[in-house]
Amino acid sequence: MATLLTIQGGKPLQGRVRVRGAKNLVPKAMVASLLGSEPSELRNIPEIRDVEIVTSLLAIHGVKVDHDLEAGSLTMDPRETRNATYSEIDTHAGDSRIPILFCGPLMHKNGEAFIPDLGGCRIGDRPIDYHLEVLRNFGAVVDKQPSGIRISAPKGLLGAKLELPYPSVGATEQVLLTAVLAEGITELKNAAVEPEIHDLIQILQQMGAIISVNTDRTIRIEGVERLSGYRHRAIPDRNESASWASAALVTQGDIYVEGAAQRDLTAFLNTYRKIGGEFEVYDDGIRFWHGGGALQPLVLETDVHPGFMTDWQQPMVVALTQAAGVSIVHETVYENRFGFTHALQRMGASIQLHRECLGSNPCRFGQRNFLHSAVISGPSKLHGADIDVPDLRGGFSHLIAALAAEGTSRVTGIEVINRGYEKFLDKLTGLGADVELSER
Numbered sequence: 001m002a003t004l005l006t007i008q009g010g011k012p013l014q015g016r017v018r019v020r021g022a023k024n025l026v027p028k029a030m031v032a033s034l035l036g037s038e039p040s041e042l043r044n045i046p047e048i049r050d051v052e053i054v055t056s057l058l059a060i061h062g063v064k065v066d067h068d069l070e071a072g073s074l075t076m077d078p079r080e081t082r083n084a085t086y087s088e089i090d091t092h093a094g095d096s097r098i099p100i101l102f103c104g105p106l107m108h109k110n111g112e113a114f115i116p117d118l119g120g121c122r123i124g125d126r127p128i129d130y131h132l133e134v135l136r137n138f139g140a141v142v143d144k145q146p147s148g149i150r151i152s153a154p155k156g157l158l159g160a161k162l163e164l165p166y167p168s169v170g171a172t173e174q175v176l177l178t179a180v181l182a183e184g185i186t187e188l189k190n191a192a193v194e195p196e197i198h199d200l201i202q203i204l205q206q207m208g209a210i211i212s213v214n215t216d217r218t219i220r221i222e223g224v225e226r227l228s229g230y231r232h233r234a235i236p237d238r239n240e241s242a243s244w245a246s247a248a249l250v251t252q253g254d255i256y257v258e259g260a261a262q263r264d265l266t267a268f269l270n271t272y273r274k275i276g277g278e279f280e281v282y283d284d285g286i287r288f289w290h291g292g293g294a295l296q297p298l299v300l301e302t303d304v305h306p307g308f309m310t311d312w313q314q315p316m317v318v319a320l321t322q323a324a325g326v327s328i329v330h331e332t333v334y335e336n337r338f339g340f341t342h343a344l345q346r347m348g349a350s351i352q353l354h355r356e357c358l359g360s361n362p363c364r365f366g367q368r369n370f371l372h373s374a375v376i377s378g379p380s381k382l383h384g385a386d387i388d389v390p391d392l393r394g395g396f397s398h399l400i401a402a403l404a405a406e407g408t409s410r411v412t413g414i415e416v417i418n419r420g421y422e423k424f425l426d427k428l429t430g431l432g433a434d435v436e437l438s439e440r
Contacts, residue, residue, distance in 0.1 A: 005414050005425075008434035009384055009405035012290075013253035015431045019241050019260055019285075020046040020072060021234030023420040025196040027054040027098050028173050029203050029234060033076035034063065034105035035181060036207055038229035042074045046237065046422040049415075056092040057099065060084040061106070081109045086147045090116035097170070100131045103151050104178030107140060112152035130164065130171035137162055138178050138186075159184030159223055166364065167192040167217060167304050176200060179221040180209040186221040193217055194305040195264040199235045206230040238264040239311040240421055243396050245288040246315035247431075249277045250322060250404045254289035255431060262286060267308045274298055275319060297325035297378070301359040302333050310334055314397040317341065320376045321349040322404070327376040330359030335370035340394030347385045347405055350377040381406065389413035392420045399424075403433055 021044040031054065033040040045051060047069060055065050055074075062082040066075040083106065093099050099115050106113035115128075132142050135151055137160040143150040159182050164171055172192040179186035191197070193213065201211050201219075207230050210222040241260035248255040249272070262269065262281045269279060272288070276295040280287045297320065302310040310333035320327040321344060331337050341351045351374055357366040358373035365372045384407035389395030395417045402409035417424055428435050 002412055002440055003414060004438050004440045005411040006436045006438065007384070007399070007402040007409045007411060009382070009403055009407060009409060011251070011403070011432055011434055013247050013251045013255055013403065013428075013431040013433060016256040016258060017244055017427045017431065018258040019236050019244070020044050020422060022196055022199075022237040023048060023050055023239065024169070024194070024237075025199050026051060026234050028101060028196070028200055029232065030054045030058060030074065030076065031098065031101045031105060032177060032200065032203055032207070033058070033229070034061070034078050034081060034102065034109065035177065035227045036078055036229040037226055038079070039075055039077040040229035041231045042076070043072060043233040044236070045072045045074050045234065048422050049419040050096060050098070053093060053096045054098055057089065057102065060088045060092055061102070078109075081106075083110050083112065083114065086114050086116050089114060090148070097128075100128050100170070101173055101177055103131070103135055103140070104138075104157070104174065107151065107153040107157060108181045111154075112150060114148060114150055116148040130168050131174045134162060134171055134174045135178065138182055157182040159186040159221070161187045163189035164191065166190070169194055169197065172197055172219070173200060175219070176204060176211070176221065179223060180204050180211070180227065182223045184223055186223070188219045188221075189217065191217050191219045192304060195235060195238065203230050203232050206232060235264065236261050238268070239309065239393070241265060241286070242268045242309075242312045243315050243393075243400070243421070245272060245277065245279070245286075246319050247400045247403065248288040249275070249290055249295070249319045250400050252290040253431070254287070256285055256287045258285040260286040267306060268312050271298070271300060271308060271316065275323060294324040294379070295319065295322050297323040297327040299328045299359065301330040301361040303361055304333065307361075310337060311393050313337065314340055314393045315400055317351075317374065317376065318344065318397050318401045318404075320378065321351070321382065321401075322379045323376075324379055325377075327378070328358050329374045329376065330357060330361060330363070331372045332359070332361050332363040332365070335365045335368065335372050338371055338374055340390050340397055341374060343385065343387045343398055344401055347382045347401055349380045349382065349401075351375070383407050384409040387411045389416050392416055396421060396424070399428070
């Protein structure tokens with residue numbers, strides 16, 4: 001039986017929502033607990049599917065996990081860590097790519113790691129080659145087998161000099177989680193420097209790691225012999241914050257996002273103001289609302305931090321369908337991230353996709369025949385449609401469009417949204433959305 005979400009559109013979203021720890025940090029911080037010789041405590045935990053998956057993965061590797069849902073805290077004791085089988089990992093991993101990040105910590109603890117085929121949102125080329133090459137540089141031996149990959153360190157792991165061809169967040173996390181206990185010094189050039197990376201570095205530093213970050217995207221790690229546990233409060237989820245802000249804009253609503261942090265939303269807030277949204281910053285969150293009048297078109301390019309995040313692009317595209325004029329969006333991070341626009345077109349949006357780079361930012365996709373630029377003409381009157389959720393951010397963007405549209409939308413595949421949005425249906429109902437969940 002499939003779950004069906006029926007949405008009656010046309011009602012402004014008004015009220016208050018609470019955003020907790022970042023999906024792009026919390027699961028990685030949970031993996032970091034494997035490196036410690038003592039228990040760790042992580043606070044501000046969201047109730048999302050990715051946390052459930054990593055909790056299961058830690059458990060099958062012998063980590064004792066205590067999750068206090070009411071307090072939003074996790075305690076993880078890694079003192080009896082063991083290896084798990086391919087089948088155990090495959091059963092518990094689902095579509096998550098997190099298992100690849102277990103490799104470094106497990107090799108430090110047990111000498112080897114096992115990784116099945118990896119899933120994740122289908123938004124572009126996200127190979128694990130970066131990860132495997134990183135591990136080889138540390139001295140790991142990679143053995144690809146029919147059921148997955150066995151990675152071992154028969155001579156231990158040694159510090160390395162690395163330079164990423166692209167500042168990949170996942171590869172940077174892999175280096176950090178592997179280098180902190182590797183013998184010697186590791187230098188990583190062209191590293192990702194997203195806020196979630198800095199928060200992970202703070203966690204590792206609490207555990208006893210020695211890590212410095214230079215202004216030229218170079219991270220230097222001095223390996224240590226032992227790490228302790230940590231006690232840390234995860235940074236708030238800037239992607240969820242931006243999604244609710246976009247929902248307020250598209251539905252002409254007014255939403256207070258408790259937990260939203262201005263520091264990590266600077267590029268988004270600038271764009272939000274340019275298009276015609278208003279916001280007010282408070283100590284415990286940010287209030288977002290439609291500024292009145294017509295929304296303004298703009299030219300937008302995604303980029304790695306500190307640029308405009310690719311995860312902010314999809315909900316912002318929905319807002320641009322309501323802007324008076326022509327907007328251009330150039331996606332430079334994931335080559336297939338515009339697949340979600342097909343549903344918007346069926347809802348009445350005027351969106352044309354192009355293979356050319358319609359922007360000035362450096363881009364890896366211009367000569368590779370990917371539809372990675374969009375021309376959006378508006379304002380478009382959106383109407384309800386039947387939608388199947390394609391991925392996490394695209395799916396939430398479809399919800400935003402359906403909430404703003406005239407008429408009824410029927411949405412399937414919403415389970416994907418649970419991976420990164422805590423209790424999103426309860427939050428929508430609390431904001432006055434007309435939604436109904438059923439089985440079909």
